[in-house]
Amino acid sequence: MADVRKVAIIGGGVIGAAWAARFLLNGIDVAVFDLDPEVERKTLEVIANARRAQIRLHGAALPAEGRLSFAASIEDAVEDADFIQESLPEREDLKQRVLCDIDAAMPAHAVIGSSTSGLLPSKLQSAMKRPDRLVVGHPFNPVYLLPLVEVCGGDQTSTETIEIASALYTKVGMKVLHVRHEIDGFIADRLLEAVWREALWLINDGIATASEIDDAIRFGAGLRWSFMGTFLTYRLAGGEAGMKHFLHQFGPSMEWPWTKLVGPKLTDELIETVSAQSDEQAAGIGLREYEALRDNCLVDVMHALERNDFASGAVAKAYREGLKGQEAVKLGSPCGDGLLLTGHTPVMPEWIDYNEHLTEWAYLKLFGDATDVVLAQIGAGPDYVASGFSFYTVETHIRHLGQARLGQKVEVRSRALGADGKRLQLFHEMTNLDSGAVIATAEHMLVHVDAKAERSAPAPAQIADAMQGLVAGQQHLAPPGGAGRSIAMPG
Known part of the structure; x- marks a missing residue:
């Protein structure tokens, strides 16, 4: 695939703006066109939410952002674009007309x-001069x-077009589901539509409220769906005999007339009932606040799944691995003052205490992350740990010298004060980049260990040499303030 340097977004609503954020935060220039004066x-509000969420999910691994612009016309937006993402309302006639304009x-x-969430690509491309260049990318x-x-793809979509789109979506951290045969609603929305129709019947018939239906999903099957879906979940429900046993055991009940998969008529009365219940459920919380809450929960679930290298967590992990070398800030790179750059991040909401400052445990986390960067520099990164050896921190001294508030950027710079065959002494300095003030220092003593034997062990020659090289390369620096200090009451 040729490198995609610029993406044009045609249609800047909820989906279009979020697409803009996805591409922009992956270092791709984005031009947005929409007739909405707002x-x-x-x-920009959507991108701000996206930036916050992506930093929580991927941290310093993210590349430098692309450039964002707003075009005055479709022609201006697409004239030098490598890829165009159309996100107009779900009207076939509108999409057909605009797709022809884009094509030209x-x-x-x-x-x-x-x-599009369900319109057939063969119909959308029917009036285009280059129909082979259109593919559905439904997010x-x-x-x-x-x-x-x-x-x-549609009847006239080329294999090359599908490959280009799939490669781009994968590059920006997405999981591509190739729908090989055109069908209204594709795959995911057909499943969602079935649940949605049944939910409307439950409200229409007075069986349950919107809030109760959501509870039935989010406290039950929804938790499993986030990582196992339906078929794998039911396979486990079949016990050791698996899916065949499950189908034999529960198959007869599937023929019972439990569900009404043809949706109820959306009368004014039903629309008012659903809307009123939804307003009550929202409890006066605003759109952006709910979006931030949603994003926080999604990031936390994906982080948990990432620790298990499973489902969407595995996608996030693979994406971050693929970003190596593209980071906007190169952790582990030397700074002009002879120190190593080992941390660079805005202060996240979960790191804030009741005083609205960066809380104590967050300092330790950030300094611990900085230590990991140093260890990676000497060859003791994740692969080394997986081999059965590691460094354990046996002593830490943190000085709190200043404060950082929500959203302010902090940077950590590090040096090695000393090393021998088993031990490595590190010193970290954290600066609030908004104020320029040093807000904390940390001194760590690490011991090389045989993790399987659970005892200290001499570091192998290549690690020991790397430690000594790091110390020697920074010996010219003046001793840092606070090094070797201990806590004591004044005499």
């Missing part, structure tokens, strides 16, 4: 991805966090 404000103005090598909200994207 498009710039709305897009875009470069010959460009590809169009349509965000899920929020696009900047949820990895799934359904890719579906």
Whole structure:
């Protein structure tokens, strides 16, 4: 795939703005076109939420952001774009007309991805002069966090176009589900539609409220769905005999008339009932506040799944691994003052205490992360730990000299004060980049260990030499203030 340097977003609503964020935060330039006079404000608000969520999910691994612009016309947006993501309302006639306009103005090598949630690509491309350049790229909200994207070609879509779109979506951290046969609603939305129709019947018939239906999902099957889906869940329900036993045991009940998969008529009365229940459920909490809460929960679930290298967590882990070398800030790189850059991050909401400052445990976390960067520099990173050896911290001394508040950027710079065959002494310095003040220092003593034997052990020659090299390379620096200090009451 040719390198995609610029993406044009045609349609800057909820989905279009989130697509803009997904591409922008992956270092790709983005041009947005939408007739809405508020498009710039709305897009920037979505990008701010996305930036916060992506930093929580991927931290310093993220590349430098691309450049964002707002175009005055479709032609201006797409004229030098390598890829165009169309995210217009779900009206076939509107999409067909605009796709023809895009086709006429875009470069010959460009590809169009349509965000349609259910319209058939063969119909969307029917009036285009270059129909082979259109493919469906159907995402899920929020696009900047949820990895799934359904890719579906039409009758005239080329294999090359599908490959280009799939490669781009994978590059920006998404999980491509190739829908090999056109079908209304594709795969995921057909499943969601079935649940949605049954939910509307439960409200229409007075069986349950919107809040109760959501509780039935989020406290039950929804937790399993986030990492196992339906079929794997039911396979486990079949016990040692697996899916065949499950189907024999529960199959007869599936023929009972429990569900009403044809949706109820959306009368004014039903619309008012659902809307009133939804307002009550929201309890006066605003849109952006709920979006931030949603994003926090998604990031936490994905982090938990990442620790198990499973489902969407495995996608996030693989994506971050692929970003190595592209980070906006190169951790482990030498600074002009002879120290190593080992930390660079805005202060996250979960790191704030009741005084609205960076809390104590967060300092230790950030200094611990800095130690990991140093260890990676001497060859004692994750692969070394997996081999059965590691460094354990046996003593830590942190001085709190200042404060950092929510959103302020902090940077950690580190040096090695000493090393021998088993031990490594590190000193970290944290600066609030907004104020320029040093807000904390940390001194760590680490011991090399045989993790399997659970005892200290001499470091192998290549690690020991790397430690000594790090110390020697920083010996010219003046002794840091606070090194070797201990806590004592004044005499």
